[in-house]
Amino acid sequence: MVKYKEYFQKMLRENRKLFDEFKKIHDNYALNSDGLQEEFNKQGEKVLEVIREYENRLCANTERGMYNKFSTGLAQKFQDEIRKEFSMIDYVGLKAETERISSFFIKKIKLT
Numbered sequence: 001m002v003k004y005k006e007y008f009q010k011m012l013r014e015n016r017k018l019f020d021e022f023k024k025i026h027d028n029y030a031l032n033s034d035g036l037q038e039e040f041n042k043q044g045e046k047v048l049e050v051i052r053e054y055e056n057r058l059c060a061n062t063e064r065g066m067y068n069k070f071s072t073g074l075a076q077k078f079q080d081e082i083r084k085e086f087s088m089i090d091y092v093g094l095k096a097e098t099e100r101i102s103s104f105f106i107k108k109i110k111l112t
Helices: 003-014 016-031 037-060 065-085
Strands: none
Touching (some): 003 016, 003 037
């Protein structure tokens, strides 16, 4: 197995409870996001911290010396692997808009 997939599996395994809880919220959010944005953001922030930590571990060795050009590609592959499992991960942090009030009015003009 390639290294980024190993790190992804290791991350899920070592943080099983966190990712299991997030998976439930994530799947509900993917089906219907109404009213779930706050809860999704709250749980998603914890998940993003763990993801960043494992991504940093993965890329730490490649950033030294002549291998630093591979670090960006490796991080992208790791992120793509995460998006396969959690397709809505990029929506963490969006602000929920509660009610929209328009201040734009068009007056009717009488043409006679």
